[in-house]
Amino acid sequence: MDGSIFSSAHGAVDSVVGRLTSLLVSEAQLLSGVRSEVQFISDEMESMNGFILHVAEAEYPNHQVRAWMKQIRDLACDSQDCVDQYAQCLGEGPQGKGTVWGTIRRLPWLLRTMPARHRLATRIQELKVRVAEVGDRRHRYDVTVPKGTRKPSLPVPAALPVGGGAGDDLRRRSLLDGEPPDTLQKGTELLLEWLNEKVGEQRLKVVAIFGLSGMGKTTLAHNLHAHDQVDHLFKYKAFASVQELDSLAEVLRSILKQMHSPNFNHELLQKKIELSDEKALVTMLRKHLTAIDRFLIVLDDVWSYEAWRGIKSALPKDDDCCAGSAVVLTTPHVPVLNSCLPYRTLNFFNFDSIFKFYFDRAVTLVGKHKSYLKPSLQDIIRRCYPNKVMIRMFLGILYANPSRTDVELGGLLARLDQRFSENNASQILMLCYNELPRHHQNCLLFLSIFPRGYKEIKRTSLVRRWVAEGLIARNDAAPDERDQQVSAMEVAERCFDMLVARGFVSAVTTGASGKVKSCKVEGLVYDFITRIAGDVHFVDAGVPPFLARHLSVRNRIGLQAPAGSNRSFDSILTVLEFLRTSSGLQMLRVLDLEGCKGLEKRHLKNICRIALLKYLSLRNTDVTQLPKKIKRLSCLETLDIRQTNVRELSKEAIRLPMLKHLLAGNLTCTVTTTTTTNKNNSKTDECKNNSSNKTFESFLTVNVPSGVRRMKSLEILSQVRVSNSGSDLKEIAQLMQLRKLGVVLNAKKHSLTDLINQIENLPHLHSLSIRTEGHNGDESRRVGIAETLLSPPRCLGNVITNGLPSSIQNLQKLAKITLWRTKLGKQDLHFLGNLTSLLCLRLRHKSYTESKLIFTEGEFKSLKLLVIEGSDIDCISFSKGAAPNLEKLVWTLDSSMESVSVPGIKDLPKLKELALNGDCNSTDAVQNAIREHRRSPAFRHNGQIVPQEAD
Template identity: 30%
Template sequence: MAAQTHSAVDSLLGILSRAITNEAKLLGAVHGDVQFIKDEMDSMNGFLLHLTKTDSEHDDQLRAWMKQVRDIAYIAEDCIEIYLRDMAPPDGDSGGLWASLRHLPVLLWTAPACHRLAAKIRELKVRVRDVGERRLRYGVTVPGTTDVKRTTKPPGQDNRNEEKMRDDFLRALEEEVTAMKMSLTSMSEASICQSFSKAIDLLPPDLPSEADATIRPILEKCSPGDVEFKCRTMFLRALFAYPPSTKQELENLKKKLEERADEPRELVMIFCYRKLSTQQKSCLQYLTAFHNEKVISRTSMVRRWVAEGLLGKEHERTPEEAGERCFSELLFRGFVRPVGTGDTGTVKSCVMDESVKDFILKIAKSENFVADSLPAHLDRQLQIRKIVQLPRPGKQQVDHWRNIRNLCGGGTSRLAQDGPGASDSTSASDVKDPMDMLLEFLKSLPEIYRLNVLDLGGCRGLKKRHLKSISKVISLKYLSLRDTDVSRLPARYIQALRLLETLDIRETNVEPSDMKHIFLPKLKHLLAGRRLKTSGGTGDTSTVMTSAEVSLSTVEMPRRIGGMTNMETLCHVQVSNNGTELEGVVKLQRLRKLGLVVHGNDNTTKYLGRVINGLAECLRSLSIWVTDGGALDISMQRVTSFSASSLILENLDIKGKTSLPSWLQELRKLANITLSDTQLKDEDQLRLGNLQGLRCLRIRRNSYSERVVNFMEGQFKALKILAIEGDTITRIVFAAGAAPNLEKIVWTFGRTEKQVPSSGLEPLGQAPISGIEYLENLRVVEITGDGFDQQQLLELDRAIAAHPNFRDIKYLRARDVIVAAE
């Protein structure tokens, strides 16, 4: 509970610091109240931080006090955020007489509300003082120093080899588990534990020298009969990730496993949970909000963590970077399991095993002082998703709906409750639409409640009146309309969400022009675009043709994009024919990921060059879709001050006719390149081969004009992953010394695509990959679809069987598999 409360207070302190800095925006008396609240919360935060570093159990008095601190932190954050929002100049005006005059009507209009908020802040000051005094009155004290845990630096601070060490450990663990599953029937529990020797040998040396004698007995008692070995592997992962486990800690776990032999999984999970950092515990508990989700998107989860204030800056990382790090830790330690992985090995989505779900639910409930009940913010997120995921009412669903009419109630909610004299017969017209139920639920929330996240992904029946009501939830920081049937996005509604940081409208039919007039000063992530399959042109100017089968429907660039200076992710938006909106994009000096849909003309060339040059020191990912069948020139010849060495670009994705410029070879950090419809030639491939840091190359439809791809000696030195999708390429030839670090080759075709020889120059039945014997580090070869004839596949089988490391290569030959677009 200390972890969750500490995160809430940490988030509030950030808001308070900003409020005090902007003293001019505070009414006279409010400034003193805010300063007092900050000083008190600073002291409480120090107390909470100490609690997160102790192993002692929290008694009821301490838990009750922490719940009071957390609740008041949430309320105070909302009050001050709204107060600052209403006092701030609109539409990004930075100051001056004209800005003041423009803002005067707004100040007059919001003055009564601001004074009411000022009164609430005065009340909060009194409540904060009372909470501080209550701790002393009831003797809530700091635990003794003997209970303080040993701490260590977060992984990755000083050790550059950490990634390799972790990979080696996980590989050894996976190999041992695979071997044990194959021999499970002939192995005893004792012999199973002995089989973990290789993984135990790779544990860090920070463990006490006597630990090995305790680790094996713990493994033996972990979970007898656990055919998946998840309990044991989670325990070993925790030891690897957080090695300073004392001999006494391990002895205590061993003793508990002996005393409570029927609860090994829970005891091990508690041990692993205590090895998490404060932020990691908070983020893990928040996964309760995903309890009913089949699959969890990594990026959506991280952005929700940030919106809820669970992450702050650490070690010069942004909250998003801290979130990615936190996800990696939870993944490594086995609390979440990957289900969707990209070509580069990046985990796109994950799931929680049922045992982990139950454990997190129990932990989250223990954080709440109300017995057997989730904290309010998690419970309400669960209720929102339950409503959103309900089917729309129909004649065949009446009985189903009758059973769930009190879904969110327990007698306390106003949602769809039967009135007096209600009969058993219910017609479809009497059943409420899920979105109407959601609006009633939102109205039933307390007057001041921090609803930061609203995920409507996948819902149907979203109308303009629903958006109007949602726009009144002024505390929203994260709004997902992804894969909904929303068709309009009225600016007057969306702009009311002045605190919004993430707006996700992917896979929707929002009118292209709707986004053009929206201005959101705090927006960090704008995600748009809907991929369509088509066989020809549509005549719709908002639909971008990229190949014979794939198109992208998206929204236009916001007119005042230059004023949204907090923007970090802008994907994918349409740029007009003249490209002038890109002048505003240059001003976004925090932008890390940019996806543009552009026209292949001189205007775009000029402005895009300025964007690449102007964002050289912050932009890490660039995606360009070229429309109209035109060719785009990104040689940067028109940018006189351009210096490629200053670019920190790591990912480049190009769809459409574009030649690869020579300056790409100077990018030392460029690690991932994806090409589609580029129709590159041999000279372009030579430039790719000279990239020093290129680790993953994806060659998609019509991206290469030649039928044979030749990897020459000394090229592609850092390449680890090569992915080819449905193309006219018939062969890949590796020369000796080419791509020496290549680990994975993926070749994918659709159901109807067949390779054909090139003008009779390539004989039928020739192995599609030549020189495979030179790839000493090759580990995976995947062939998906019907691209090759049987003789070609037999030749490939022989080539792989003759490889020196044949036993270490995972060779997959799947047929008729449709690979979903990322």
């Protein structure tokens, strides 16, 4: 854990040294007499940084060293804050120093900012004194590297494994994914068998799933709850995660809300449940369960006997409920297991197939020819078994560096207990953590701001916050990438992928292409990183845990109520009120308000006072308008207003010189039977639905203001509506850093043509999303993007549009196409099939007019992913030689069908999975086709694996 202290201190000092250097270069920004102080601080920090790197090599640094390192980190953070404030205060001054007229122009500004400049200059002088004191303290207390405690020299693993090429790395990476064969499937089948058993007079069964954290109990519980057979066995069902909910009352509320009839007065019930206390909820649930038909309650993570006893008090007596009702609980604790007196117990320790599955993968990762490593690999996995999280992390160690020696593995083995224990988990985790690069360690510790058991952390939001917090930067790129103009966001994306590969985070949602879209932190890993984060004071101690994920990790706003005050910081809204009077207001770099309701104008005005703010998320809030004072946020890099009712960006909003990511748009789905136009000029269109009801989507967008060309740093401009004249498109064309563009156009050809003509001048654009309005499907065929896109940007590889002309076959660089309401015919499909670079094809609602979709020999040679959503297709046919590289087919029905078929899939040599979603009475034809495939691809129906029996 000592390494984390050094990593944290080194990162903070490294950052401030770079910032000080930048400030020294701009001599015009420094008041007279301040330059020497800044130079002194910079020199001292560089010396301290060298000492930190020297100390980091010590295996057992003493307490004096650790205490001094923490002082250095705090000092570096204070210096960073002060320097950023100084630069921000002076960054808006008139230029022209060196000329008489320039001096005259600067004079009013100099006079106006003099008080703030002197306050900051005084702070810099105070920091100089603190730096000198910390340096003297090291000599005064003889803070040195302990002699004879050098860490053994170990090979440094690469950020990504080297050798074998990209294909070999993908193959090795795949060994880190997946579940042991049949483990979850057999567990689910066994539970269903037990739940269906009729046992004498017993009316309420209690079934326990027992095993340690990370073994897959939660996944099994979710699979059981979502299984189709459960819906046939039980009329009512509920799922509650006991560990994630704050109290017994919250658990009971969650169960009650799920245990009502569809015909019940939902609003009245909700209100009654929310207003009831724990005692009333116990009575209410017991009475309700006594009155209803057969029910199933699944309780995940019952961590204590007290929690089970409280829940049990709300259950009806055995003879008071409908026969066959059941409670299934997961627990890692023997006392809970003994106290619940289970009818049956599923013990994860009995699944020996897990061990063989992971051992075979470990051997493959190091190389099957290295038979001398097998005994060490076997012993290590046995001592991690049956905890799958730790086994996967060990596989991550082998993935990152397959050249492990028997001496290294033996050293790890010597530190492990004979059977799995907390010590074994700690040893594996610490080894994985110490091998991460410094910036990866800091990004991992950042995850401690989320509550334990947090269900889903969005990838894009996370990596943007890492960059805004200064945890990762361009110079953190791998040595072989530093000359390739890699951005901080790209470095952050690689960091996320590495944390997934090393097992620190687990995928929650994965895109159709296999990219992890969101993640979670398993319990053992979370406990480990929060322990380290607390040791190094990674997050300000004054911030309550439930507020930490909304604020910067180093905010210094001091959330302490004044003496005699009744104020309590029980919500983020209270914090926003407090910001107006906080002395640390300027220290905030990040403010994530996603999902917060009740935001008012006064809250937004307080936010506009945070001069150094870099990341602001108002996503899914009730904000309808951005204040004019938002222009004060001159350091803002990310503004997220998705899923809000903000429809206009004021002229003040474009005065954000540092803004890189402007994220807008609101997509909602509602059940309806008609297509309507609302007052916001948005159209409602059909979207995906797995039931027989028709579901429509409403897509609302933000209008682009004139003057957007001034936002020169913009890299992502997402889901904005352009004018019919297309004048603002010309301004968008001046955003030369733009990488992703999402626009909504009126279906007038001159506007669409103007867009295509302009994007030719955007050298970095690689993702383009186009959505048109004001036409029917037939018209869209005549106004497609390819009519004018004859020389697309060289980076462009992703086009989303709802208009497809024949000339699209000329765009040989396209890698991904999403089509919406295009009403394609057979000839159109041939055009698409001739795109040699096409990897992913998504045909959305009403994209194809016929009921049979035919893929012809020699076409779609590179296609790996095919997604069919919401069309009236009942047959997808493949000729021999068509789509030879297709790996995954996802088919989602938007209405009930009697049957569907996929003839010819036996001729898809690389097919790994076929997923069918929606209401289909018979899947026999699909399953028969899969049985004929020599690779036996997986078949999922509505998310569930369907076992295939041999003929």
